[in-house]
Amino acid sequence: MGLKQGGVKENCGGCYKLNKLQSVKFINLCIQQTQQQVESSLNSPSPVRAMGRRRSTLSVIPQYALPRLEEYDESPQKLCDFLELRLLTCFMTIHIRQKLIYVSSVAFKEMDPQFQVQLPHIPPFLRKCVVKLWYNESDSWNLLCVYKLDLCQLVEINKVEGDEDSGFKENSLCMELNSRWFTFKNMLVPDYVNQFTQIKRTWHTRSVPSYTFDQMRAINNLTKSIRELKMSRDNLKKQIRRYMMKLDTNNANNLPQIIDELEHKCTSLQGDINKIKTQIEATKRKIYDSRSEISHIKDVVSKFDGVQDMINDKLEIYNHELASTKEVTLSTKKEIKSKLSRFISVINEIIPIKPIATNIAATSSSNSNSNSSNSNSSSNNNSSSSSKLFSIAGFEFPLNLTAVRGICYYGNSTLQNIYYEPQFDTTGQLHSFNICQINASLSHIIQLMQAIACITSTPLRYKMIHAGNQSYIMEEDCKRYPILGKQPAATATIATTTTTTTAAAAATTAFARNPTFKFPLFYDPRDANNEKILTNQGTITMNQEFEYGLNLLLKNMRQLLICVREDIYDISGEERIPEDCLDNFLWGLKYLELLMTC
Template sequence: MNPNFSAISLPYTAASSNSANFIVKIWCKPVYSKLPNSNTNTEWHLLSENRIDLKKLIYVGKSLHNTEDYFRTNSIILYLNEKAYVMPNSLRVAVAKIRSLSTTQRLNSTDRQNVSKSYDFDSLRSLNNLSNSLDELKHTKHKLSSLIDKHVESFYDETNVDNIKMVLGKLHNRNQVLEQSINKQKAINDSLSSDIYNTKIKINQIKELSSDKLNSVLDMGSNQLDFLESELEPIKESLENNVYPSLIEELQLTTKVIQEIIPIYNINNSVKFAIMGMEFPSSIKELLEVCYYNKKNLKNFNYSPTFDNEHDSHAFNIEQVNAGLSYIVQVITCLAHITNLHLKYEMVSDGNRNETKPIAYTLYYDHSKTEKVSGELSGSGRKYDLQNYDFEHGLNLLNKNLVQLINNVTDVYDEFKHDSRESKISNNIPNDCLDNFLWNLQFLILYITAPISQTEESI
């Protein structure tokens, strides 16, 4: 009551004890922080202390609605078995008046439950008066609330002399926070001063090094470079006079061995060549015409077979082309290996079949994988043309590998001879031999095995 606190249930131990006396202490926490010169170190303050004797309690009724004015400030009301009890010194009026009011409230509650279904004019007039009275009461309540708010604001006004303790408390707290911030900033400043001092020391050391020691370091580095150059010069001379010629000689001997194992020779001083005694087409176009349409019978210098029909002759020519491709792939792979040069398109062998990597394009002609396309598109006059896309693309990649190998080998020779010419030796290949595998291979082998002086003259 004044203020009105929430209901509090007593602990079980207190309620079940034989003692009829107990103490109720009410603590409050002000909206401002701890005041200066306070005797306690906590923000909670004792508002009131009440010693209650259950034997002296006075019964005041069951309902205490609208009876706040009948009790003194900070009165404590105990509800025992749904009945209200207070201490004798908590009442401002007689007990009988409170009990009669409680009884009247109960009767009014009962009457409201038994309201008649209709009203006469007097009842309506009374209700109208009550409504007006309630409106006036609400208006008065609003004005009173505004006055209370105004006085409460004056309570928090820092210019009010009565609030000097509260203002001092706030200033004291702000002062403590400010001192902590100052101490923290001082620590940061000390750390920065230490870093600045260390940085200045390092700058001075760098200046000393740049002014005193840098020249000596540069002199020492220059002497070491001169020493290294003097040491490298004999090594360069040894490489050029002994190591490189020895490597070239070994390369020529190895290439001659490859030439003896897989011989390539010219036929009748023409652009036609044979490998391992088997004639091989002189261009990719001629090779495809042999495989697709059997337009030409390839010579075999190892033996001269006879055929009963064109189908057997065509099959023999295809086998000779596949065998020649297999030997060509082996020669190119061996030359790339002994010259330690990397081919752009890797080539792998699987028995008598060869293909390129990483995308597999076959270097073995298989008639079953050949497709028929309309001959009208090519203008050949045939109803349809034959095409094996993977095989044709594999032949193009094989030719690119061979041209690349020729250029790389000549670059190595030019570097050995300190020749910085920009033109590629592949530019000297005749136009009708650009895709002649055996002509290009024979040209490369002769270039490698020829003496250095002759190589320079041929270039």
């Protein structure tokens, strides 16, 4: 890289972009300045003041050219000192907006190191960056120079042979962009900058002199002459055409013209004949292709009868197999239905579901006179709906979920059983007895649903864990706890009892291993989840976990009804499930029992 007279020219083509950078070369590197240069730098204004701007290309730039290596030939010690100051182990970094984007490789003991640059993907409009040069001294890396560059101020440098660094100051740099070398004016020595400012700019477009009046007249005359020549040419064409049409064929002098005309017509005729032959060949190819397709279609049609016979034979075989399969399926279904009928009869003997007679409902109404007015109205409603009241294993169960909540929360009704009719001294004892009967009935309902699902091979959506009167239902397809504003308990919520059965202990261990959410299918008046909520109509009691578990149990009941109706007994889904099954557990189980034993 070097300089010569006229070897530098301004960047007249616009701003260069940083993403075109290929390499950076540092020239005349030096760790410290000579004493003469320091004094001259102190006496002369800095490049920052000279430019009138705070930002400069280099933090410190000497104002005088460097001493040459020939000045140290007389003293070896000076030569060694010169080499220690000039031969540096260094590397450079490039920063954009105070972010490091590139680190070069290390150059060992070089005076004018050149670094190849491969920048990452950066925006194409960037033209400003900061280059930092680091050098190694006593096994430590120190910052030598900081260059704040604006590529819009670059000037181009031509490559020449000879002394390459005579025109640069200390710690200068050159940049290669698009295989062309550039530097900055404040990195050149003053003499060379003066030469640069005296270079004439010759890159502008040379103006073309305008036409004279004589030239304009000549151009107009030539244009008119050309127009007249075109008109004469057209007239001659018309005359020749007219004379050719009136050519006398009897005159022997006109034979050459007649022969030429005939030859022209023969040539045109031959061209038409060739076109017709080409069209005939194309038509023949189309005819051949059509005949091939027709022959192929005839072959297919001739073979169609055999294929049709073969298909008919296969259809007969398939119909015969389907008929036998249908017979086997029907017989299998009959056998399955008969077995299910026997199984459900046995299950009904173990856990019977029976409707409650009217007199029992009336007795229930008379025994509840000692309760509040709310309990009297509820028992009257029960007696009016006695056709829908059922008992499971002898225990009366409420008509729907609303009645279950009313008995558990407020004790506004009395449940009967066929075993005994105890007498209670207080309303609280009666309330506790009704809650125990509901918990026992729910336990029987869970056992009955599990038994029906087992004999019908119906996979229930929500897993139910039976543990005596303290059963649970699991929800496994819920990522968050389904009850808003609440968190699941760390351990299973189990009612406090005097004894703990083995089944309950096993269920608790299973819950501890299973990360899914569980909800109780029993009610405990002392449960921590019981809440008192104040409303406009007064205070109400609520246990959201218990109610959510009952809703999941009701979903299992509906799934069991749909599977048994459609898969086993071929009752289409268009036929609605009786509305009484939608909110009445015992009514739905009784419907399944009647469906499987009919």
